[in-house]
Amino acid sequence: MADTQRQRLEAREEAILVAATAVLGESGVDGARMAEIARRADVAEGTVYLYYKNKHDLLEAVVDRFWRELTLGAIAAISDNTTATEQLRELAHYHLQSLITDFKLVEITSRAGMRHDEPGRQLPQVREYVRVFDAIMQRGINQQEFQANTPIWQMRDVFYGSLEYSARTLVLRAQGLDKSVVENVIGLFNLHRVDADSDKQPPSASIADHDTIIEALARIESKLS
C-alpha cells in the first residue's frame, strides 16, 4: 500500500520529467511553458511545483538527468579490453547516435546554458560526460598509443567539437548515422604516435576534382546575385 503510494509518486515525478524533457527539447528554455509541461504530464499546473521548486529547478533536473544518463550510456558503450583508438571509435559512434536523437537538448544545455547571467558556465553533469573522453585520451597516452605532445584538453576539445558539429550537420541533413562518418572522423585525427604503420596509408586524391571547386564557386556566385 505504502509501496503503491511511493510508486505513484515516482511515476508522477518521472512523467513530469519526461514531459519537461520533451518540451524543453522542442521549445528551448524560455520557450518552455510550465502549463504545457503540466498538460503533457497529465497533471495540474500546481502539481509540478510539488516536485520542483520552480521552472529553473525543473529544467535543471531535466538537463542533469539527460547528461547523467548520457554518461552512463557512454561508459557502457566502451569495451574494456581494447585499444584507446577502438574505444574512441565506440564512443564516437555512441555520441553521434545520441546527439542525433536528442540534438536539440544538447544544443540547449551544453551550450547556451540554463542561465543568462553565467553564459559560459558548464553544468557539472556535462563536465562528467566530457571526462569520459578525457579518460580515453589519457589511457591512449599512457599506453603510448597516442602522442603526448598536445595537452589532453586540447585533444579532447578537438575530438569532441568535431563530433558535436558533425552531429549537427547530420541532423541538418536529416541524415542517419552511417558507419563511414565515424570512420572518417576518427581517421582525420593525428592522435596517434607516428609509428611506422605505413600500411594504413590512404589512397591519394583524384586530381580531377579541380572542376568541382570551380563549379561550386560558380554556384555560390549565382546564388549571391
Place this chain on the structure above:
Amino acid sequence: MADTQRQRLEAREEAILVAATAVLGESGVDGARMAEIARRADVAEGTVYLYYKNKHDLLEAVVDRFWRELTLGAIAAISDNTTATEQLRELAHYHLQSLITDFKLVEITSRAGMRHDEPGRQLPQVREYVRVFDAIMQRGINQQEFQANTPIWQMRDVFYGSLEYSARTLVLRAQGLDKSVVENVIGLFNLHRVDADSDKQPPSASIADHDTIIEALARIESKLS
C-alpha cells in the same frame, strides 16, 4: 539634402543594429529587450519598428550582419599565394580570435538558429561562412595537398567543429588565444596526404586554378559588401 536625409536614416539603422548586437550578445535572444535596444541606439521604442518589422526580424538582421562580416573578415585574413594548409592556419586563427570576442553571439545564432520551431535550420549567412572553409579544403585537395578520401563536408565539419568547441573552452577558461592552440588544432588533423608515397606526389595546383579560386573569392567578397 536628400543625401543627408538618407545618411541619417542609414546611421539610425546602423545604430539600432549595433545596439541590438550588443544586447543580443549580453542577454541572449529571449533576454534581449526591445526597450533596451532602443535606449542604447538612442532612439524611441517605436522607432525600431520603423526599421524592422518585429523583434525576430531585428535579431535576424543582427545575426545576418554578424556572419556576413565574419565571412568578409575570413576572406581578408587568408593570404593569396600560399598552401591550403597555411590558409587553414590563418583561417583557424581568425576564427578562434573572432569567436573568443563574440562568443555569445555565435552560440546563440549558429546553433539555436533563433527559432524554436525550426531547430536545425541554418542561416544562409552561416552557410556562406562555412563555405570559406570548404573552399580551402577543396583547394587543398585539388592541389593534392590534402587527402581526398573523405568527403569535403566531413573534413570541414571536423575542422570547424574543433575550432568552435576549442573557442568555447578558451572562453570558459577566460583564456586568451595563444598561437600554440592554433598549431595544436592544425597539428591534430590528418588532412594531408601521407608523404611517404612521394612518388605519387602531384605537382602543386596549376596557377590557373589558383587564380580562378582567388578571383571567385574576390567576387564573393565584392557581392557581400
Place this chain on the structure above:
Amino acid sequence: MADTQRQRLEAREEAILVAATAVLGESGVDGARMAEIARRADVAEGTVYLYYKNKHDLLEAVVDRFWRELTLGAIAAISDNTTATEQLRELAHYHLQSLITDFKLVEITSRAGMRHDEPGRQLPQVREYVRVFDAIMQRGINQQEFQANTPIWQMRDVFYGSLEYSARTLVLRAQGLDKSVVENVIGLFNLHRVDADSDKQPPSASIADHDTIIEALARIESKLS
C-alpha cells in the same frame, strides 16, 4: 474510552487553535498559511478542515478565544472591594500588559475585523471585553466617584482608546510596561467628581449595589468559561 476519544479530539482542536493563534499573530490574516498552521499543530492540512469549515472560520475562532480569555483575565484582575478608580487602575495595568504581549493579534482583530466587506463590524467577544470597562465606569458613577455628565460610552472610548494607543507606542519603542505609564494615563483623566463641592459628595455606593455587581460579574465569568 469514549472519553479518551473525546479528549483526543478536544486536544487536537486546541492544538490547531494554538497554532493558528501563533501564526495569525506572526503573519497577519492574509499572511497566515493554512499549511503552516497545520504543521505547527502537528496535524495534516486536511485535518484542519475537519474542525473548521475554512480559513475564515478558523481565524474567527482564534480571535473569539483570544478576546474571551482576555475578558476572563480582566475580570480576574479586578479586586472586589475597592473603588472604581482603583479597579480602573488594575484594569489599565492588565490591559496594557496583555496588549504589549499580544499586540499583533489585537491590531488585527479588534480593528480590521477580519473582513474586508464589513469594515466596521465589531466582534461580539470584543464588545464583551469592552463591557468590563463600561461596568466599572457605571459603578464609578453610581458610587458618585465619577462624574456623570459624559455618556458612559464616551468615557469608555476615551479611556480604552488611550490605553490601546499607549500600548502601541510602548510596543513601538520596544519598551516594557512600567507603572508610571498606568499612573499617568489614569492621572490624565477627569473622570472624577471635583472634590471641591464636597458637600454634594455622595455616600459610597451601597453595599447591596456593590455585591450585585460582583455577583453579576461572577456570573458572566462562569458563563464565559
Place this chain on the structure above:
Amino acid sequence: MADTQRQRLEAREEAILVAATAVLGESGVDGARMAEIARRADVAEGTVYLYYKNKHDLLEAVVDRFWRELTLGAIAAISDNTTATEQLRELAHYHLQSLITDFKLVEITSRAGMRHDEPGRQLPQVREYVRVFDAIMQRGINQQEFQANTPIWQMRDVFYGSLEYSARTLVLRAQGLDKSVVENVIGLFNLHRVDADSDKQPPSASIADHDTIIEALARIESKLS
C-alpha cells in the same frame, strides 16, 4: 502642447492614485487587486506599472499622500492666536471629522502597517501628523496652560488614542460627529494646570443611575445564556 501632454500624465497618475485609494480603503492591502485599481482608473493593467514600480509602491504612495494631506489639513484647521486648549479642540474636531470619512484607510495604514515583516513600524507621514499634536501639547506646556508632570508623548498618546477610538465608535454606530463628542473628549482630560478655575465644575451625577448598571448586567447575562 507639451503642457497638455504633461497634464494628461498627471491626470492619469492622479486617477490611478484615486482609484488605488478607494480600493485600498474598501479591500485592504492584501485584498486590493491591481486589476481592480486599473479598471477604476480606466487604464490598462500594465499602465499602472508605468507610474508605480509595483503594488507595494503604489499603496505606499496612497498612504503617503493621505497622511500628508491630513497633516496639511490639520495645520490649516488650527487657529493661530488662541490657547492650546482651543487648538486642541479644533484639532480634535478636524481629526474626528477626517477619521469618520476615511476610517478604513486610517485603520489599515496607521495600524496594521503595510508590511508583515515590520509589524510595528510607523510610516514617516504618520509620524509627521502626530507631531502636530505634540506641537500643541508643547505649546500648552510652554505657556503654562498644561501641566508638565507627564511626558509629552504620553499626553499625546492618551489624547490621540482617545480620538482614534472615538472615531471608531462613531463609525461603528454610523453616527455623524456632533460637537458634544469633541467637548466631552476634551473635557475628560486633565491636561490643565490645577488652577483655581473651580467655576468649570460639572454637575454631579444623579444617584439614580444604579438601576442602569443592574439592567445592563442583566442584559449581558441574558445574551450570554
Place this chain on the structure above:
DNA sequence: GATGAATGAGAGTTCATTCAT
C-alpha cells in the same frame, strides 16, 4: 477520523507591439 497529494483559479508582473500626437 486522518491524511497529504492534487487541484486550479487567480494573483502580480512583463514586454512586444501599436498609434495618437
Place this chain on the structure above:
DNA sequence: CATGAATGAACTCTCATTCAT
C-alpha cells in the same frame, strides 16, 4: 518620420480547499 505612453495577453507561481486512500 519619430515618439513614448498605453496596451493586454501571457507568463510563473501560490495556496485554500478537496477527496481518494
